[in-house]
Amino acid sequence: MILDQDVGTELQTFVVRGLKEDVGDGDHTSRACVPEDQRSKAHLLVKENCVLSGMEVAKEMIRFVDEKADIQTVMKDGELAKSGEVAMYVTMNTRALLKIERLLLNTVQRMCGISTMSRKYANAVEDFDVKILDTRKTTPQMRFLEKEAVRIGGCTNYRSGLYDRIMIKDNHIDAAGSMRNALHAVHDYLKKKNLNLLITVEVRSFSELNEAIVVGGFQRIMLDNFSVTEMREAVSQIDGRYEVEASGGITYSDLVPVARTGVDFISVGALTHGVKAVDLSLKILEA
Structure with missing residues (x-):
């Protein structure tokens, strides 16, 4: 995903709204348990076979909460990932990691589900001169991300x-x-x-x-x-x-x-409204 200015602005707005919904006036558990300046290394772990989608989005989300985060991308959007493989490593402020974790996972898991289904549908008709189209049956506020996942999947x-x-x-x-x-x-x-x-x-x-x-x-x-x-x-x-x-x-x-x-x-409306989110986790390896 090439984040041009318009898409980048839309993603920032999405992240701001998502964090407001999830964090509210603060992540009090992390504030209580984690020192303010602590940094941790974590990985994004794939827990079921899928077509990866949302890796670029994940990086932008991480940088939004920690500009100094060190991100190592192991796999790219569009790649076939197997259960147990690591898609990304990140070393960043621990509180920031815990702050963005759920929004990042909710978004990327859904995008992976869409790209996986899209790849399956595209492959089914690869021998025909026909294109599989998505529709407007998308999650409110997530259309730009869900349609990107459709493209990544091949529809x-x-x-x-x-x-x-x-x-x-x-x-x-x-x-x-x-x-x-x-x-x-x-x-x-x-x-x-x-x-x-x-x-x-x-x-x-x-x-x-x-x-x-x-x-x-x-x-x-x-x-x-x-x-x-x-x-x-x-x-x-x-x-x-x-x-x-x-x-x-x-x-x-x-x-x-x-x-x-x-x-x-x-x-096919089901490309976006009938998908199951792929299971991923963002786990701390070293604190």
């Missing part, structure tokens, strides 16, 4: 939020009265605001698909909860005129059958 980020792509979904269509009305409203809005945003239309049926194609003026069609047979028929009907995305409760076992239909993208 592809979709839109970052509501602001960087037009996505006309079922609720928009129902609120506008029809697919035709929604598309015309979007075209008028983009022209009025002088915005150049890509457009995805979600279709729930072949009638909506046909209506969207008649109006046109978009880049991607999202097939929502279509069966594999229906996907194959829709891809044939679209015939390369638009990008095609499959969406709607797609599981790992669905990936290959869906990829075989010829869709260009498969969006």
